[in-house]
Amino acid sequence: MATNPAHVDEGKTFLGHPRGLFVLFFAEMWERFSYYGMRALLIFYLVQHWMFSDSEASVIYGAYTALVYITPVVGGYLADRYLGQRKAVLFGAVLLTFGHFLMAFEGTGGGQADPAINMFWLALSFIIVGSGFLKANISVIVGQLYARTDIRRDPAYTIFYMGINLGAALGSLIAGYLGQTYGWKYGFGAAGIGMLLGLIVFVIGKPTLLGRGESSNPARLEQKTLGIKFEWLLYALSFAAVGLVWILIQYQSLVGGLLMGAGAILVGYILYTAVFKLPKDDRDRIFAALYLIFGSILFWALFEQAGSSLNLFTDRSVDRNLFGFDVPASMFQSINAIYIVLLGPVFAMLWTWLARRGLEPSSPAKFGLGIVQLGLGFLVLVAGATAAGTGNLTPVIFIFLIYLLHTTGELCLSPVGLSAMNRLAPAHLAGLIMGTWFFASATGNFAAGLIAAAAGAEGAGPEQVIDVYSRVGWIAVGVGVGMIVIAPLVKRLMHLDRLRDAEPHLAGQEEIGEPQAAGLHTERELK
Numbered sequence: 001m002a003t004n005p006a007h008v009d010e011g012k013t014f015l016g017h018p019r020g021l022f023v024l025f026f027a028e029m030w031e032r033f034s035y036y037g038m039r040a041l042l043i044f045y046l047v048q049h050w051m052f053s054d055s056e057a058s059v060i061y062g063a064y065t066a067l068v069y070i071t072p073v074v075g076g077y078l079a080d081r082y083l084g085q086r087k088a089v090l091f092g093a094v095l096l097t098f099g100h101f102l103m104a105f106e107g108t109g110g111g112q113a114d115p116a117i118n119m120f121w122l123a124l125s126f127i128i129v130g131s132g133f134l135k136a137n138i139s140v141i142v143g144q145l146y147a148r149t150d151i152r153r154d155p156a157y158t159i160f161y162m163g164i165n166l167g168a169a170l171g172s173l174i175a176g177y178l179g180q181t182y183g184w185k186y187g188f189g190a191a192g193i194g195m196l197l198g199l200i201v202f203v204i205g206k207p208t209l210l211g212r213g214e215s216s217n218p219a220r221l222e223q224k225t226l227g228i229k230f231e232w233l234l235y236a237l238s239f240a241a242v243g244l245v246w247i248l249i250q251y252q253s254l255v256g257g258l259l260m261g262a263g264a265i266l267v268g269y270i271l272y273t274a275v276f277k278l279p280k281d282d283r284d285r286i287f288a289a290l291y292l293i294f295g296s297i298l299f300w301a302l303f304e305q306a307g308s309s310l311n312l313f314t315d316r317s318v319d320r321n322l323f324g325f326d327v328p329a330s331m332f333q334s335i336n337a338i339y340i341v342l343l344g345p346v347f348a349m350l351w352t353w354l355a356r357r358g359l360e361p362s363s364p365a366k367f368g369l370g371i372v373q374l375g376l377g378f379l380v381l382v383a384g385a386t387a388a389g390t391g392n393l394t395p396v397i398f399i400f401l402i403y404l405l406h407t408t409g410e411l412c413l414s415p416v417g418l419s420a421m422n423r424l425a426p427a428h429l430a431g432l433i434m435g436t437w438f439f440a441s442a443t444g445n446f447a448a449g450l451i452a453a454a455a456g457a458e459g460a461g462p463e464q465v466i467d468v469y470s471r472v473g474w475i476a477v478g479v480g481v482g483m484i485v486i487a488p489l490v491k492r493l494m495h496l497d498r499l500r501d502a503e504p505h506l507a508g509q510e511e512i513g514e515p516q517a518a519g520l521h522t523e524r525e526l527k
Helices: 019-049 054-083 085-102 117-144 153-181 184-204 218-222 230-248 252-277 280-307 309-317 329-356 363-388 397-424 427-455 462-494
Strands: none
Touching: 019 054, 019 085, 019 117, 019 153, 019 184, 019 280, 019 309, 019 329, 054 085, 054 117, 054 218, 054 230, 054 252, 054 280, 054 427, 085 117, 085 184, 085 230, 117 153, 117 230, 117 397, 117 427, 153 184, 153 329, 153 397, 218 230, 230 252, 252 280, 252 427, 280 309, 280 329, 280 363, 280 397, 280 427, 280 462, 309 329, 309 427, 309 462, 329 397, 363 397, 363 462, 397 427, 427 462
C-alpha cells in the first residue's frame, strides 16, 4: 500500500520521511533546549535568588507556563489567517532568542527589591509571546508535510517529539548544571545560545519545507494599514503585547481569570462553528477533538508538578548522590526527556506493529492509558517515601521510577494528541484547533501551579507533598480507567473510515474545498 496516498509533493526523503521533518526536528530541538534549560532552573531561581516562598514561586511558575501555552491560540489564529506558519515560527524564534538572553541579566540578587527583577519579568514576557508564535505553528508544519491519511503521520510526530525531548534533555543537563554550579547567568545564557541555534537551523532549512506553512493571503500582508505594511503592523502589535504580558506575569490572579474567560469564548466559538458551519462528520470530529483536549487538562495539571513541587521535593527530600556525585536537582529534569528519546522509537514501532494487525488502541484509549500511568507514577513515589520513613531521604530510584511511568504515559498521550488534532481538524481550522490543544496545556499548567502551591504551603514539609501526591495519584487512576471504558464511543465520533485528504494547493497547503475521493481508506489503513 502506498504510504502517501494523496500524492503530496514531499521532495527528497530521509529514512522514509520528507527532509523537512528533520529540519523541523533540529529547529525544535534547540528551541526546547532553551525552554527546558530555563524551566529546570526557574523554580530555584524564584526561591533562592528572588526569595519568593515555595507557594508564591509555584503560582508564578504556573502562571508563566500557562501563558506559554495560552499564547499559541493567538499565534495559531494569526498564522492561519495572515502570516502563514513559517513566518510565525520565524518571528517567534526571534522573540524567544531575545527573551532568553535577557534572562542572563540577574542583578545583584538577594530579594525582590532589586530593580533587575523588572528585567526578569520582561525576559519572561518575550519568551511567552515568542512561544505563542512558534509552539503551535511548527507542529502544524509537520502535519502539512503529510497527507491526512498517510500512515506515517503518527510515527512522524513521534520522531518530531524525540527532537523536542533530545533538546529538553540537553537543556536540563547543561543549563541546569551551569546554573546551579557556576551561577544563574551561565545557565540562562546557555539557554539563549540554544535558541539562537534553533533560529539558524530554521532559516537555513527553509528550502526543505517545499513551500509548506506559507501565507494563504500574501496580498493582505503587503497592503498598507495605518501607513505601514500589514505584516509589519502585526509584528509591531506583537511587541506591544509583550507589555501586556509583563503585567499579567506579575499579577498571577489575572491569568486565572483570563484562562476562564478566554477558555469559555474559545470553546464556545469552536462549538458554534462545529454545530452551524460544518458537515456532520467534521462536526463529530471536532467534538472528539474537544474531548481529548479536556482529557489532557488533568494530565498536564499533574504531569507539570515536575518543574515545581517535584523539583523542590527532589532538591530537599531525595538522596541525590549518584556514584559519589551530589547531582543538582535541576539535572533530574532531564530524566523524562531521556526516557522519551530512548522509548519514543519503541512506541512508534509498537503502534505501527499493532496497527498492521488491527490491534492498536484508539487515540481515546491511549489517552486513558496515559492518565492511568501518570497516577501510578505518583503512587510509586508515595510508596517509596513512605517506606523510607519520616525524616529520611527518599531513595533516588523512586525519582527515576515516577519519571518512567510519567514518560510512558506521556508517550500514550502527547504525540498522539498532536497527531489527532491535525487529523481531526478541517484544514481551515488546523491552527486554531492546535492552539486550543496548547490552551488546554495552559489550563493544566496553571492548575499545576495551584496544586504545587498547596503542596508547598507555608510551613509544609515533605509529608504534605506526599499526601497531595497520594490523592492526585488515585484520582488520575480512576479518571484514566473511565476514559478507557468510554473510548469506543469517542472513537466512533472520529469517523476515521471516512477521513479524506484535501487537494494539495498553493505549494503544498491543504485546500479547504472538496476532498479527493482517492483519499478514502479503511480504519485499519488509517491507523
